[in-house]
Amino acid sequence: xxxxxxxxxxxxxxxxxYRANPVTLVVxxxxxxxxxxxxxxxxxxxxxxxxxVLLFVAAGVPLGQLVRRSWPLAIGAPLAAxxxxxxxxxxxxxxxxxxxxxITDGSIAxxxxxxxxxxxxxxxxxxxxxxxxxxxxxxxxxxxxxxPSNFVLGTLAGTRLVSLFLDxxxxxxxxxxxxxxxxxxxPRRFAMMAFAVLVLAIRRGSKLATAMEARGFGAPTQRTxxxxxxxTWVDAVLFxxxxxxxxxxxxxxxxxxxYRPVWSx
Amino acid sequence: MRPAAxxxxxxxxxxxxxxxxxxxxxxxAIEPGQRVLLVGPSGGGKSxxxxxxxxxxxxxxxxxxxxxxxxxxxxxxxxRGRVGLVLQDPDSQVILGRVGDDVAFGCxxxxxxxxxxxxxxxxxxxxxxxxxxxxxPTAQLSGGQKQRLALxxxxxxxxxxxxxxxPTANLDPAGVIEVRDSVARAIGRTGAxxxxxxxxxxxxxDLVDRIVVLDREGAVIADGEPVDVLSQHRDRLLDDGIWVPxxxxxxxLELGPVPAATGAVLAASDLTVGRTRxxxxxxxxxxxxxxxxxxxLTGPNGSGKTTLALTLGGLLPPLEGTxxxxxxxxxxxxxxxxxxxxxxxxxRIGTVLQEPEHQFVASTVADEVAIGLRALRxxxxxxxxxxxxxxxxxxxxxxARANPYTLSGGEQRRLTVASVLVTRPSLVILDEPTFGQDxxxxxxxxxxxxxxxxxxxxxxxxxxxxxxxxxxxxxxxxLAPAPAGWVS
Numbered sequence: 001x002x003x004x005x006x007x008x009x010x011x012x013x014x015x016x017x018y019r020a021n022p023v024t025l026v027v028x029x030x031x032x033x034x035x036x037x038x039x040x041x042x043x044x045x046x047x048x049x050x051x052x053v054l055l056f057v058a059a060g061v062p063l064g065q066l067v068r069r070s071w072p073l074a075i076g077a078p079l080a081a082x083x084x085x086x087x088x089x090x091x092x093x094x095x096x097x098x099x100x101x102x103i104t105d106g107s108i109a110x111x112x113x114x115x116x117x118x119x120x121x122x123x124x125x126x127x128x129x130x131x132x133x134x135x136x137x138x139x140x141x142x143x144x145x146x147x148p149s150n151f152v153l154g155t156l157a158g159t160r161l162v163s164l165f166l167d168x169x170x171x172x173x174x175x176x177x178x179x180x181x182x183x184x185x186x187p188r189r190f191a192m193m194a195f196a197v198l199v200l201a202i203r204r205g206s207k208l209a210t211a212m213e214a215r216g217f218g219a220p221t222q223r224t225x226x227x228x229x230x231x232t233w234v235d236a237v238l239f240x241x242x243x244x245x246x247x248x249x250x251x252x253x254x255x256x257x258x259y260r261p262v263w264s265x
Numbered sequence: 266m267r268p269a270a271x272x273x274x275x276x277x278x279x280x281x282x283x284x285x286x287x288x289x290x291x292x293x294a295i296e297p298g299q300r301v302l303l304v305g306p307s308g309g310g311k312s313x314x315x316x317x318x319x320x321x322x323x324x325x326x327x328x329x330x331x332x333x334x335x336x337x338x339x340x341x342x343x344x345r346g347r348v349g350l351v352l353q354d355p356d357s358q359v360i361l362g363r364v365g366d367d368v369a370f371g372c373x374x375x376x377x378x379x380x381x382x383x384x385x386x387x388x389x390x391x392x393x394x395x396x397x398x399x400x401x402p403t404a405q406l407s408g409g410q411k412q413r414l415a416l417x418x419x420x421x422x423x424x425x426x427x428x429x430x431x432p433t434a435n436l437d438p439a440g441v442i443e444v445r446d447s448v449a450r451a452i453g454r455t456g457a458x459x460x461x462x463x464x465x466x467x468x469x470x471d472l473v474d475r476i477v478v479l480d481r482e483g484a485v486i487a488d489g490e491p492v493d494v495l496s497q498h499r500d501r502l503l504d505d506g507i508w509v510p511x512x513x514x515x516x517x518l519e520l521g522p523v524p525a526a527t528g529a530v531l532a533a534s535d536l537t538v539g540r541t542r543x544x545x546x547x548x549x550x551x552x553x554x555x556x557x558x559x560x561x562l563t564g565p566n567g568s569g570k571t572t573l574a575l576t577l578g579g580l581l582p583p584l585e586g587t588x589x590x591x592x593x594x595x596x597x598x599x600x601x602x603x604x605x606x607x608x609x610x611x612x613r614i615g616t617v618l619q620e621p622e623h624q625f626v627a628s629t630v631a632d633e634v635a636i637g638l639r640a641l642r643x644x645x646x647x648x649x650x651x652x653x654x655x656x657x658x659x660x661x662x663x664x665a666r667a668n669p670y671t672l673s674g675g676e677q678r679r680l681t682v683a684s685v686l687v688t689r690p691s692l693v694i695l696d697e698p699t700f701g702q703d704x705x706x707x708x709x710x711x712x713x714x715x716x717x718x719x720x721x722x723x724x725x726x727x728x729x730x731x732x733x734x735x736x737x738x739x740x741x742x743x744l745a746p747a748p749a750g751w752v753s
Contacts, residue, residue, distance in 0.1 A: 135362050157360050163404060164356065168623065170540075174580040175624045178616040180640035180688070182607035192626075200622060203670065207357035213321045214350040215360070215418060216374035221345070226369035226382045 015060010016234050017127070022137040023144055024235040025128040028242040033121045035246040041260045042113035044253035049120040051245040056127055059238070069126055070119065077118040084111035124242075134159055136229075143229040150218060157212060161204055168200055169193065268297035268458045269347055269425030271318055275332035277483070278313050278323075287313040288483030289331070297425070300452065300459040302469045302491070305479035306505040307673050307703050311462040314483070315428045317341060318460070319350040336426070346375040349419025353431040353674075353701070355411035360418075364390070364406075365399030367414060371422040382421075389417040392454055393447040407566060409440025413447045420451050426458040427451075433468060434674070434701035437566055437729040441468055448472065464703045466495065466502075467510035478502065506703030514736065518711060523739045529553035530594050530692055530723045531577060531602075536586035538569055538576045545584050546572050547744060554692065556591075559714070559724040561734040564744030570727045571619065571696055573744070577725060578616035578694045579603045594691055611637050615690035619697045619727075621677035622670070630672070630680055631656065631665040637688040655687040658713065675706040682710065686717075693717065695726045699733050711736050 017025075036048055057063055084107060091106020138156040142149045172193060176182045182189060212218070253259035277289035288310025295301055303311055316322050317334055320342030334341060336348065349371075352358055361367040368386040377385070386399070393413040397406075406414060412432050419427060429448065433441040449472050452459050461469050466476075476494040478487035478501070487498040495502070495509060502509050531554045539545040546569030554560055554577075562570050575581045577588055579602025589600045594613055598605050602614055618624055627633040634655050638648040656662040659679045664672060669680055678698065685693065698714075699707055714737060718724055728734055734741065 135366060156362075160359065160362055160404070171618065171620070171623045174575060174616075175618050176626070177580055177607045178578065178610060178614075178618070179624070179626065179684070180608045180611040180637045181626065183640075196626065199670075203622065204357060207352075207354060208360070210316075210321055211352060211358045211415075212360055212370075214319050214352075215371035216345050216422065217370070219345045219374055221374070221376040224373050224376050224379055224382070226366065226373055226379060226386075228379065 016238060017056065017059040017061060017131055019232075019234045020131075020238050021140055021144070021229065021231055021235050022132040023140045024231065024238055025132055028238055029124050029128040031239070031242040032124045032246060035250055036117055036121050037262075039250070039253060039259055039261050040110065040113055040117070041253050041258035042109065042116055043256045043258045044249040045113055045116040045120045047252040048245055048249035049116055049123070051248060052120065052124055055241050055245065056123070061127060066123070066127065069130065070123055072126070073119050073122040076122070077115040080118050081111040081115040084114045139225065139227055139229045143225060144231070149223055153217070154212075157208060158205065161201065161208065164204065165197060165201060168197055172196055172200075266423045266455055266457065267425050268456055269337050270297045271295040271426065271458070271460070272335045272338075273314075273332070274334075276317075276334045277331040278310070278317055278328055280313075280328040281326065283328075286310075286482070287328075288479075291332075291479070291483045291485070293477065293485055293488075295458060295460065297458055298456055299475055300473040301461070302466065302473040302476045303460055303462045303479065304464070304466065304476065304502065304505075304507050305483075306481050307464075307675050307706070309479050309481050310483045311479065312430050315350060315430050315460065315462060318426070319348045319428055320345065321350065346371070346422050347424055348426045348428060349422055349424035350428045351412065351415045351419055351430065351432050353434050355408045355415070355435060358415040358418075359403045359406075359411055362403060363399065364395070364397055364401045364403055364414060367403055368417045368421050371418050375422060385421045385423070386417075389421040389451075392420055392451040393417045394443075394450065395447075407440065408436050409443040412436065412440070412444045416444070416447055416451060420455065423455070424457060426460070429459070429461045429463075431463055431701065432461075433463070433465070438731070439566070441465075445469065445472065464506065464701075465508045466491075467508065470495070470510060478505075478507075480505075503704065506705035506707075508704050512704075514732070515708065518708075518715065518736050523558065527556050528591060528593075530556045530591050532589045532591075533577065534587055534589070536573075536576070536588060537584040538572045538581070539584045540572055540581065542584060548585070550586070552742060554723055554725055555740070556593075556723050557718050557721045558739045559718050559726070559737040560740040560742060561738040562725060562727045562742045562744065563729070563734060565746050568744040568746050570744055574694050574696055574725065574727050575616070576603075578614050579605055579610055580616060608640050611641055611688040611690065613690055614692045614694065615685035615688065616694040617681050617685050617696065617698060619700070621674075621681045624681050624684070625669040625677075628668055629666050630661055630669055633669050633680060634684050634687050637684065641688060651687050655683045659683045660709065675702050678702065679706065679710065690722075692723045692725070695724070695728075697727055697729065699728065699730045707733075 032052065036045060053066065056066055085103055086101040088107030088110040090102040090104040092104050094102055094104045096103040134156060138152045141147045142152040273291045273293045276291045277286050279286045291314065305311055318336060318341050323342060359367060360370050365386055368389055369382050372382045372385055393416050395410060395413045395417060403414065433444050436444065445468050461473065463469055470491045473491060475489065476491045477485060478494060478498060480486045486501065487494050499509055503512055534551045536550040537545045537548040562574065564570050572581065576583055582603045588602060590602055598609055625633060626636055631652055634652045635648050638651055656665055659682065661676065661680060661683060664676065669677065672680060682698065698710060702710065711733065714724060724737065726737060
């Protein structure tokens with residue numbers, strides 16, 4: 001066996017999306033969403049959504065998977081749209097009114113724009129964040145963003161304990177039932193359990209700190225990194241693609257005359 | 266790599282805020298390349314010594330030192346990376362999410378150049394025989410594999426001294442052998458100095474060339490070749506709870522004729538168990554627990570022993586089939602224990618789970634034992650009386666006001682047993698009650714459990730401990746490995 005077996009990044013796909021640096025994905029998701037938060041028209045949302053889907057399919061996410069992963073949005077979008085239909089700013093012809101609720105031309109247009117927007121902001125967020133591996137993200141935060149390595153590694157090691165807490169919770173709930181103290185009303189039981197899990201979490205944390213210290217963590221020596229993290233052309237391509245998408249979406253909305261920044265009322 | 270030397274001159278350590286010295290008056294010299302087994306009574310400061318040699322938890326805010334402790338003639342914390350420490354609990358030593366990264370972690374901290382790290386990682390994993398891909402998730406390793414991973418992480422730092430603090434106490438027999446063999450191979454390759462702390466002498470006796478016996482204060486009372494020490498100090502070692510190889514059990518514990526059951530207390534029929542719906546680990550189980558008998562449940566890791574025990578104890582609902590309590594056990598309630606209220610379980614079925622720390626709910630030992638009694642709304646006098654007698658019976662009376670978390674592992678386990686027995690359940694279920702126990706505690710616990718069955722109480726124990734099964738296995742249930750693809 002030789003050193004070339006050393007993994008660089010754990011790959012869950014071969015597309016661009018899976019080869020990009022996690023920091024690029026986070027920045028990309030922010031670039032895509034901020035301009036869409038600033039306007040509430042349907043043209044920019046639709047243009048962004050279509051271009052995003054094209055980008056993700058080109059970057060290696062099969063269309064079927066993209067649709068499957070987006071299911072939470074299929075619930076969120078109609079809910080957001082419904083509230084807009086009923087309570088959006090009344091404008092134009094009114095079809096229905098009851099107390100504070102008015103369904104008008106304006107509120108229907110707003111509802112459609114909002115529903116599309118939920119998808120246009122949600123899809124990149126879901127796909128990009130779910131692609132990020134915590135270890136790779138930590139490597140990148142320490143080496144590219146230059147966050148302090150003790151902070152990043154401590155947090156990374158701590159996140160691993162979260163999965164243990166879920167098991168702890170279940171086991172402690174059973175233990176409390178066996179001990180005759182699980183008949184209390186749910187809120188009180190929850191509070192007692194939460195405190196006990198917290199105590200256990202602190203104990204686990206201090207054991208982990210000892211194990212890390214025993215492996216030289218926190219030593220004054222300059223730390224090295226087993227994996228070099230660097231940005232590649234993949235990151236550049238993804239970043240530019242995200243910029244182009246928001247530029248195109250904004251330009252289309254302005255050209256169509258529908259651009260309506262949130263501050264314009 | 267150069268093997269390290271350790272020297273202690275009248276050394277002692279006292280934790281901050283404690284009156285008693287954890288260890289005191291230790292004078293000992295360990296030559297480079299020696300392999301030493303360090304034994305002594307529980308709570309005798311052996312772990313404290315290992316941590317001090319490793320230079321962890323030894324700041325002035327952690328406690329006070331006296332005398333001198335030297336690693337290669339220097340203060341221990343001056344030589345980071347010279348010492349590798351493997352601790353008892355497999356779960357708290359995994360640091361990162363992937364096997365390769367976890368092994369590389371120590372090298373990175375020591376500033377080893379990148380080009381050198383991966384060859385070291387690969388060689389260390391090979392030395393401990395952990396044959397999984399570098400990107401393998403550490404969460405999917407077994408307990409034995411996690412301990413080997415911790416050892417690999419230590420070896421990658423190329424330490425001159427490897428310290429093992431009860432590395433197999435939480436493992437099943439297969440895991441114990443796995444880890445022991447890995448240590449033998451790795452130390453054989455590197456020639457590093459080795460110090461192991463363990464109660465189970467037979468596991469390590471063949472691998473070490475020296476045994477050092479400490480007394481409760483930390484002074485050396487025997488030191489020499491394993492064969493000599495074990496034969497010359499046999500009685501002293503047995504008194505201190507050391508598992509001396511081939512020591513027979515007291516005659517009182519010989520398994521007599523199986524007590525005649527006066528009927529079934531609990532009956533499982535066509536039972537399927539699992540933690541969550543859709544994830545069965547065992548199916549079609551049909552058996553009975555006879556009143557006043559002791560049953561030992563065995564089977565390989567992941568075969569669902571704990572899940573079955575929790576289901577029988579009314580803590581998990583059966584996925585299919587039934588668990589039926591006898592008329593006598595249910596005493597007017599529904600037939601199935603999982604339908605009973607929490608308080609109703611107390612006098613009927615008592616369950617002691619595997620991890621003591623999952624069970625503690627009070628801030629003192631006495632309150633911990635009283636929890637169930639208070640839930641039963643017994644009078645204050647009755648509670649005090651029962652708590653007192655339970656604490657005396659399990660030798661915890663001197664610790665009545667201590668915080669449960671500050672007890673040693675053996676004491677914690679005794680406390681969980683006392684807390685369950687105190688409400689006098691008719692059926693007692695215990696999950697691995699003897700993990701990591703020294704021999705003295707083990708004998709006390711087993712003797713007490715045997716007495717319970719003569720009082721008519723029914724026992725069910727999940728155990729990997731073959732000696733335990735010999736003594737308490739009136740009946741044995743052996744679970745087959747869960748079919749492939751079933752996750753426990």
